[in-house]
Amino acid sequence: MAEQLGVVVTGGAGGIGAAIVSSLAASGYAVGVLDLAPVEAAEGVTGYQVDISDYVAVEEAMQSFQGNTGPLYGLVNNAGWDEAKPFIDSDVKLWRKVIDINLYGPLNATHIALKAMVEAGRGRIVSIASDAGRVGSSGESVYSAAKGGIIALMKTLAREHARQGITFNSICPGPTDTPLLAEIDRGSGTNLVAALERAIPMKRLGKPEDYPALVEYFLSDAAGYVTGQTISVSGGLSMHG
Numbered sequence: 001m002a003e004q005l006g007v008v009v010t011g012g013a014g015g016i017g018a019a020i021v022s023s024l025a026a027s028g029y030a031v032g033v034l035d036l037a038p039v040e041a042a043e044g045v046t047g048y049q050v051d052i053s054d055y056v057a058v059e060e061a062m063q064s065f066q067g068n069t070g071p072l073y074g075l076v077n078n079a080g081w082d083e084a085k086p087f088i089d090s091d092v093k094l095w096r097k098v099i100d101i102n103l104y105g106p107l108n109a110t111h112i113a114l115k116a117m118v119e120a121g122r123g124r125i126v127s128i129a130s131d132a133g134r135v136g137s138s139g140e141s142v143y144s145a146a147k148g149g150i151i152a153l154m155k156t157l158a159r160e161h162a163r164q165g166i167t168f169n170s171i172c173p174g175p176t177d178t179p180l181l182a183e184i185d186r187g188s189g190t191n192l193v194a195a196l197e198r199a200i201p202m203k204r205l206g207k208p209e210d211y212p213a214l215v216e217y218f219l220s221d222a223a224g225y226v227t228g229q230t231i232s233v234s235g236g237l238s239m240h241g
């Protein structure tokens, strides 16, 4: 890469986000990570301990990152969280937490990143949504609503900014072997992971390493004509026409 491009990854301290961060840093991007947890020190990676549901904190972190790297080129909305529970047993407190992290978080980061991208006349926004937002997921009603919201947000922004060199796409992982799924599995009271492994045509859970190549594609020059798209990466569990 002739020019070092700056990309912010939310939730890059663990799980899928950490695999995306390592891959982007190895490809020569300057990576800023916004996460509640501290980020392991690595070349080309700067960590900011931030709650993505806090607009002002996200703005300060992104401004500090851009002070070092120049105008932001890319944003990967990856941070997410859920606690599985039937909707009928859930309450407003849980809904607020799920929507704060999974919908307000990407809204905040996208709104702030877009200002720099519009000014620069180029940019790439990639959101890690979920198949829950496309086909639903029992026990994940509000999370599914938020993920469906992100997919619709990316499509709408793809239209609003189509002539400004900025693209917006969503990736929907299937069930993936990360701390988040382990927590949901524990809370489910059933052998959820074993059932998922039986149902997935490729007979295995996703791994964090299954996603960075598609993120890098969406960030690339080659993907400049691809916008408003949603792609599932799920071992064949979900197939969309």
Ligand SMILES: NC(=O)c1ccc[n+]([C@@H]2O[C@H](COP(=O)([O-])OP(=O)(O)OC[C@H]3O[C@@H](n4cnc5c(N)ncnc54)[C@H](O)[C@@H]3O)[C@@H](O)[C@H]2O)c1
Pocket: 010, 011, 012, 013, 014, 015, 016, 017, 034, 035, 036, 037, 050, 051, 052, 053, 077, 078, 079, 080, 081, 101, 105, 128, 129, 130, 131, 172, 173, 174, 175, 176, 177, 178, 179, 180, 181
């Ligand atoms: N694991 C799966 O089965 C699966 C399936 C579909 C989609 N996803 C999505 O993939 C993304 C990554 O999930 P994962 O499985 O790697 O989860 P994970 O829990 O392993 O990692 C999520 C990261 O986000 C950070 N984070 C959580 N809340 C935050 C907040 N408010 N502010 C800043 N950082 C915060 C966590 O500290 C953590 O580092 C999420 O958007 C998730 O919804 C995961």
